[in-house]
Amino acid sequence: MTTMNRREALKLIGLGTTVAAVGCATKGGASAEALDRHLAIKENADFSFVHLTDMHVRRKRKGDEGYRAAIAHVNALRPRPALALMGGDLAFDGNYTPKEEFEDQIGIYKEVTAGLAMPYYHALGNHDALGWSSRRKCDPNDPEIGMKMIMDRLGMERNYYSFDAHGWHFAILDTMFEVKTDNGPTYTGKIGDEQLAWLARDLGRAGTRPKVVVMHIAAFCAIGQINGDPNTKAITPGMVVADNKALRLILERHGVKVVLQGHSHMIEDYTFNGVTYLTSPAVSACWWSGTWMGFPYGYTHLFVKGDQLTWERPTIAWKTHLEPEDSLERERTKERAEFEAEQARLLAEERAG
Numbered sequence: 456m457t458t459m460n461r462r463e464a465l466k467l468i469g470l471g472t473t474v475a476a477v478g479c480a481t482k483g484g485a486s487a488e489a490l491d492r493h494l495a496i497k498e499n500a501d502f503s504f505v506h507l508t509d510m511h512v513r514r515k516r517k518g519d520e521g522y523r524a525a526i527a528h529v530n531a532l533r534p535r536p537a538l539a540l541m542g543g544d545l546a547f548d549g550n551y552t553p554k555e556e557f558e559d560q561i562g563i564y565k566e567v568t569a570g571l572a573m574p575y576y577h578a579l580g581n582h583d584a585l586g587w588s589s590r591r592k593c594d595p596n597d598p599e600i601g602m603k604m605i606m607d608r609l610g611m612e613r614n615y616y617s618f619d620a621h622g623w624h625f626a627i628l629d630t631m632f633e634v635k636t637d638n639g640p641t642y643t644g645k646i647g648d649e650q651l652a653w654l655a656r657d658l659g660r661a662g663t664r665p666k667v668v669v670m671h672i673a674a675f676c677a678i679g680q681i682n683g684d685p686n687t688k689a690i691t692p693g694m695v696v697a698d699n700k701a702l703r704l705i706l707e708r709h710g711v712k713v714v715l716q717g718h719s720h721m722i723e724d725y726t727f728n729g730v731t732y733l734t735s736p737a738v739s740a741c742w743w744s745g746t747w748m749g750f751p752y753g754y755t756h757l758f759v760k761g762d763q764l765t766w767e768r769p770t771i772a773w774k775t776h777l778e779p780e781d782s783l784e785r786e787r788t789k790e791r792a793e794f795e796a797e798q799a800r801l802l803a804e805e806r807a808g
């Protein structure tokens with residue numbers, strides 16, 4: 456391995472990203488052994504692929520230009536990734552946004568994504584549904600309500616599907632389960648029996664091929680622990696799919712290598728019973744208003760050698776453009792800066808002895 460590659464990898468760690476080899480994930484600084492293993496896979500990779508999620512493409516805060524920068528960043532990777540997995544929340548929002556504006560956002564997403572220099576595959580996120588909320592700004596009887604609109608515009612034939620590439624198998628799930636209410640349709644985070652049955656058979660047909668699963672709402676998300684909030688349920692309907700145990704048993708049975716998750720806009724890595732669950736940072740960070748919980752504009756880049764996998768979290772260099780009315784976002788940015796300064800002050804004080 457070259458000094459330059461070691462330096463590049465260390466730079467990714469230095470940015471607060473995670474560099475990990477399966478089974479020895481480290482945060483904020485990999486051990487020499489973990490870094491060597493990472494580079495051994497990366498430098499001899501058969502192919503690589505990227506997971507981009509939570510793009511929330513919109514004109515506000517120049518999110519459309521930010522997304523162009525993200526696509527240019529992926530296209531500039533060398534060697535070029537073989538494919539891109541788009542993890543959902545593709546356009547800003549269909550739940551609370553007027554339909555014409557959502558139409559425009561989907562249009563920008565479609566046009567800019569077409570600039571990717573590799574094949575790409577869409578997964579659906581909660582914000583990709585039209586009007587699945589009591590706060591909707593469309594008619595609850597709109598014939599395109601739900602996922603129909605974005606699927607039509609993007610030419611998606613199915614809301615969940617699978618494909619093979621470079622000897623690996625990829626299954627794309629839909630974690631938004633429609634719920635009918637007196638106020639019209641909404642959703643809950645769930646896969647549902649029909650899709651689970653499909654997944655089990657689909658992974659079965661894939662035999663011994665190494666497998667990747669993509670889902671928007673997570674199977675594992677430790678939001679309660681992260682926030683130290685004893686009132687947060689382990690399976691919060693909005694954050695973790697309700698049927699995650701049924702899913703987990705299928706994933707474990709079929710030896711799925713990695714599950715790529717989104718939705719929380721935070722980096723989390725978790726391995727249980729041989730299956731690694733990676734939550735990627737959001738391409739849009741805090742919906743294009745700066746970092747979210749300290750996580751910048753970014754994505755996950757995964758490298759494959761045989762049936763081995765390793766990954767990095769590149770950061771997209773994008774300058775935040777707040778709108779004049781973004782006072783809450785300015786306040787949040789200020790509070791975050793104060794928090795980071797206090798952490799740095801404490802660290803210096805504690806190291807001084």
Ligand SMILES: [Fe+2]
Nearest residue numbers: 509511544718
């Ligand atoms: Fe999102």
